[in-house]
Amino acid sequence: MEATELQAQALPSRTRRIRAAFAQVPALGWLAGILCTVLIEHLWGDPLSYQLYLPKLPVLFGCLIMFKQPVLIPSVLAYVALIYAIPIAAVTLLTRRLANAVASQLSRLPLWLSGLIHLGLLYLALYYWADLSDYRELVLKLTMIAVILTLSINLINGYMGEFSCSHPGFMALGAYGASIVTLLLFTNDRMFGEALLPEALGPWCFPLALIIGGFVASAGALIVAIPSFRTRGDYLAIISLAFMFIVKSLIENVEWVGGPRGMSSQPNWSTLPVVFSWMVICIWVINNFVRSIYGKALNAVRDNEIAADAMTVDTRKTKMVAFLLGAFWAGVAGGLFAHVMRFVNPGTFGIQRLAEILAMVYFGGLNSVVGSIFGAVSINLISEMLRPLEIYKWIVIPLILILVMIYRPTGLISFREFDVRKILQPKQQKD
């Protein structure tokens, strides 16, 4: 009797103590822990999976194996515990003092420098994680592209509060714009013939191609942005939807970009570092944008346009800037996507893609950069992990989204500021 009572009292306090210990781990500590586990997997992942009778190294935390062969669930759990959970917990807890000390040293440096150091650690961890299989690398790249897309649509749907359905169209414009530039200038292909410039120059000019793609998308966004001066809400939603269909239909009818057959054999220049750096730049730009006076103006336009106008907000300019910026980043994401898949056709950018993008932004949370990142990563990973369910995947994911919408109508992490300084600072020591 007494023993159970003691246990009942001890349990919460112990969990509280563990939670408190984890609360003291700074971002640096988490990154170090993740890097350690990834290195451990790199070294011992293969032998361990052999010992645990797994057919091969579990690619996405063992989810695919669990669905295919339920017998192997214990070994998958053991693998996840041994490779991921226990090392992360051990490293973060053991090094938390050291990590805090280093983090407080880093916080004295300028923000960009300490930010770059953290990003470098994150990149190393992702690189070693993705190094083990091509599938991981592909999933990682597509997830990062999805982060860019979700951020760019959050600018319009979350911060400005419109319901824009035009993002697949922007993405298509960007994808085709960038592909045309790279195929025309740097590669010998069937569509445009000989390369006009030496191919060695290509990877260095690839950012330029992406930026051109982004500008093409921005130019297309004018079709949606200009009517947004006069109308909003549902009518703007229709205009953006019509825009999406028009872009798709237009590309299908232009023969020199391949028509409905699409464009293929783009050079493989969307490598992991390229996509990663574009994602970081996108997060940086959009986060600064929404925290600037423009972002506040966007929120003002969303909440009450007339009042915003009365408070000297130039509503037209604000809407225009938001649409162009959102479309630009969607275009960049499209360009990256085209060079990851190395094939695009108009069918890629249809209603299905729209549903996917909307799912990501509304799952993660409106009006928040963290929410966008979270939504893009989780929806992408969930949909990859549920791949063994085949068609039932598209029953499970919508059900999750319906539940999220019912209980958290603006998404899981909505209306939150993304403050890099706060994330990177050392955590206070209590004891």
Add this chain to the structure above:
Amino acid sequence: MDYFLQNIINALQWGSFYALIALGYSMVYSIMMLFNFAHGDIFMTGSYIGFGIATLLLALAASLGMALPGWVLLALTIVISMVLTSFLGILVERIGYRPLRDAPRASAAITGLMIGIILETGNLAILGARRLSFPELIQSTTYHLGGVFVTNKKILIVAVSLSLMFALHQFIQKTRWGMAMRAMSFDFQVVPLMGVSLNMIAPLTFAIGSALAAAAGILYGLAYPVLDPYMGVLLGWKAFVAAILGGRGSILGAALAGFLLGFIEIFVPMIFPSTLRDLIAYSIILLILTFRPYGFFGTAHSTQLRL
């Protein structure tokens, strides 16, 4: 000239599908200021339900040894499927829209979209990817009227859809329920205080819209007897655009815009290559919305998102 008249008849038939589907969008929108994005897939499900009922009735009639005339079977199929599909509409309202009545409108749009995906995938999972062909309920006969070929199916489709629209108009204008719906569309925040329950009117609206979609689905199955799970996506989104074009919650507008869309889609391939059909149709819609941002019969109304 004959060619032109022939296409007018085709356009009337094609437009009546759009008009019937657009009515469902428009009614829900007028009551709740929300779009039922699952409506296209309700149309698809209605068509499949109609397929099931029709095959069931045919089998039943055959086993009982009765030779029922085709039009009786068709009428029974339409009525039973309309009733069944209206329950689906009520279910969609209950699951996807009632919990989100006070939420931002975009969230309800997402649940609608997701319910649509569930309906498509569920259909694909249950019935498989093979395409079903709608049973031939009535024999097709062709009349030759002054150089124009008219089949009895085309006449039937246009007549049934027009009479359904007329019945809906009468219901909205003449009955007490219709009056409640009109009042609700005028102001859905104040009218509940006058003793009209939104919890009654909203399911009723969804039910009527879904029943019309089911009728459209069966008529579509009569005209183009190949069913596939993604047909709702194709027609639904266009009908949605037609509903907007008609104006906020206007029955007449939605019907007219549906027929207009049908005419555009039939007449564009007469002049241009048929691959340009979507491009030209949407460009015309974009132009119309630029000059009449609230559609044909809509009035300027604050459609600010309730975020």
